[in-house]
Amino acid sequence: MPTALEASPGERLRTLRDLLGLTGSDLNRMTGVSQSWISQVETNAREPSEDRLRLIAEATDTPLSFFFVKPSSVPLDSLRFRKMASASRTLTRRISAFYGESFRVTEEVTSNARYPSPPIPYTTCSELTQEDIEDLADQTRVALRLAPDKPIPHLTRALERAGVAVAPIVLPDPAGDTATSTSKHFGVSYWAGIGETALIGYFPGQQGDRDRFTLAHELGHLVLHTFRPRAVDPEGEANRFAGALLMPRNRAEIDITDRLTLEGYARLKAAWGMSIQALILRGAAVGNLGESRKKSLYVQVSQRGWRKKEPVTVGQEAPLLLWTLLTKLYGDKPYLPASERLSIQPAVLGSIAPRPATAATASGVRQGTEANVVQFKRRSSAPPDGPPSAVAH
Missing domain, CATH: 1.10.260.40 (lambda repressor-like DNA-binding domains)
Structure with a gap:
């Protein structure tokens, strides 16, 4: 055997x-x-x-x-899914298989290209306070070489530069020539620890702010739960980490007040690339919003029909690292030669590492520049204190 x-x-x-x-x-x-x-x-x-x-x-x-x-070396029973409770077991099993193959391919490609492993922080504390999570989010910004108090213009690129691979999960059909996705799942991730490969898989949606939160949430799992697999509330911790990473505490304490209207939250969304609902939770997390004010804001969000579709469009990000490494190793048209060397179906490989012409360009990422930032669509008026400038990389 x-x-x-x-x-x-x-x-x-x-x-x-x-x-x-x-x-x-x-x-x-x-x-x-x-x-x-x-x-x-x-x-x-x-x-x-x-x-x-x-x-x-x-x-x-x-x-x-x-x-x-x-x-793959991934113990699939250790994967943490961010998903809806109604997601079917069959689909979850399929996603596990897709992620396992994605991780196997990522391990081989990053190893062959000698791409560095991520230097992200981690914790072994049995219990974490909100202050602990804030500190770890700040340490993660340092590891990703991000400014301590400004918006993250392109979270995907920041992750990839730091060695955390990102792969969209788009499931090929049985014929292998079209794809389907699911709204029941959001993301999945795994990191074996220091010096090892890290991969975040996510389901690309129609709203860039939700994709960014999913990436930040999954990064939270890597930082908070790689060495704490039995945390009592891993999903809640990862959500709080995501808010702290996307909007640092010192800015949240200044910009989010109990007098801020939904229009003010919309302006903050344009500046920070976070959903209005995530910003409300962020205000509560730093202690600026009481329970009654938080509930009132959520009632207003529901009354305006913003639960599923908020105003202000945040540009969608797209991964680039795995495609870049594939072309480095296998040429400008890598899928067929790479599929043989990596023992993977070409259509699946195309889902794991999409060609930029159909992924990054279509989602609004500027190509051919070092910046590669997502442009948030801003309203005419600026958020309190004016919008922070984008981080230069």
Whole structure:
């Protein structure tokens, strides 16, 4: 029997089905391989024959080596999902498979390109106060080489420069040529610790502020929970960390007051790239908003229909690191040669590391410049004290 770190063709076959969203019946129709054979191989009840694995590989446009490559080093039961309670188990399993393959590819690509591992802080304290979380968010800004009291113009690029890879999760269909995504999940992340690979996966949405909060939230898990896996309230801690990272305490205490109207929050959203609802929570976290004022603001948000769609558009960010490393290693058209070397389906690789022409450019990221900042769409009037200037990188 293979060890936990060796490839089991049966387990890899199940991973492939999860990855592509295929049932045993689907695979039978595509290849003629019987469902009983598939089931027996996946449960290690019989040894797979290479000719049938090859049929499956050809039908799914997957390199045959996929079935024999060592799986990801990520213990999938340790993954922390930011998701809705109604997310199905089947979809969550599929996302786990996608993230596991994304991590495997990221480990190999960053290692081959000798890209540095992230120098992000961490904590081992059994319990964390709000002050502890604020301090760790400040330390993280230092690690990401960000100004201590200004907006983060492009969080994705800051993460990537620091060695934290970012991958959008877009699930290929069974044919591998179109993609679907889910609104039930938001993000997933893993970091094994000092000197190891870190990857944040997120589901790109239609609102840039929500994507940025998801990235900050997942970064919070890396910082707060890598060495504290049994924290009592990991999601609440990660949310508070995200608010503290995106808007440092000293600015929140100045800019968010109990007299600030929703119009004022909209102006702050334009400056800081945070949703109005996240800003209200941030004001409460630093002690500037009491419970009654917070509830009143949320009632007003609901009355205006802003719960799901707020005013002020925050530009969407797009990752670039994995694509850049792929082209460095495999040329300007990397998907086909890289898919063979990395033992991954080309369409899946394209989802993990999207081509900038269809990702970064389309989402408003300026290409060909060092700045690469997302432009928040601002209203004509400025927030209190004027909008902070963008951070130069």
